[in-house]
Amino acid sequence: MTDERPEKPLPELRASDADRDRVVERLRDAVAEGRIDMEEFEERLEAAYKSKTYAELEPLTRDLPAPGGAPMAVAAPAPVPAPGDRSWPSRIGGAGLPAGSSPAVAVMSSFQRKGNWTVPARLDAVAFWGGGELDLREANFAQHEVVINCVAIMGGIEITVPPGVEVDVRGFGFMGAFDQRDTPGPVTPGAPRVVVTGFAFWGGVEIKTKPPKRPEPLPGAPNLRKEL
Template identity: 55%
Template sequence: MTSELPEMRASDAERERVAERLRDAVAEGRLDMAEFQERLDLAYQARTYGELVPLVRDLPEMVAPAGAVEDGGWRARIGRPATSKGAFAFWSGFGRRGKWCVARDFTAVVLQGGGDIDLREADFEDREIVIRCFAVMGGIQVVVPPDLHVEVTGFGFMGGFDDRGAGGGTPGSPRVRVTGFALMGGVDVRRKERKAARKQLRK
């Protein structure tokens, strides 16, 4: 990004490019979460180049690996019709795995049961996704790929809401926020490689 015309109006695409650099920086440990959130808010509020440039001046330029797809392949997976808007389990379990499309607002509830939400092969109805998890005397596991942007804001009461899977994604990645609560139960958000990537590593 150039600062030669600091008063020129910034576009939505330019604000998003800065946001992607900030997400990469927090994922790499260059920024802590407080710095990241502060800069991200300023990026989306910026009106000119001059307001955007200082937010990434101390960060390295993003360099894509040779042969990499510019958006990481995300473009083809965003904007599809949702195939599931929620899940419920009572003394039982549910699973959302494989090739499915998560709604922009997805709600999962378990009562003395269990649930699995796997986003590794999923498509996304929108670029911004909210997954609400409510676990009462039960558990929900949310599995996300390493290149997905994930925020975790849920809490537990006499239970746990694990945020180990939170972190930045690659350029073009959807933003997924996992929220809700666990009462005498647990919600676990963790990152796992896609099956194809694991097979490749084994080879």
């Protein structure tokens, strides 16, 4: 005789942090596409983080287009690189550091992420009457291609990448701008790809290329220190 327990109905299942993050990502896309306004976005965002079951999460995106595709699989932890190893292979895959996937939000304030941190596969950055700085020069990357979705409303977001990184700017500005100030140099083989999306309204998103502050240049990247 087998002892098989019936599965719980889906609405009764407990939601995980990854489930809540996926709902938040869809809400970020919805506000960027103009499907919901900021007031409704903030209400749904608060409800998403408070949700404990699928039954509480499902209504938050019921009226939004389905993303299509299966839930993201949990990636295996990346090996921790040897101390001092700053080659691109050692920096892609998380490098054993926390992914820091929580949104970067500045509402009449500021945020800053710099130094030795990990850029998640998707990072949402919001500046509303505020400003934010994302410095990727010494960062690790959760995967080879990362997406930074920026929403700048009467505020600004500055993104700094090291030489050799491929940057794809897809953001839209309405009385605002997505501005890539520096001319991208040659892409270093094996370097990550950074896709910048979102929208700017009476605000701006600026993408700059600067060499890292470390004394040694990144592997394969041009050494620009002598030119500064």
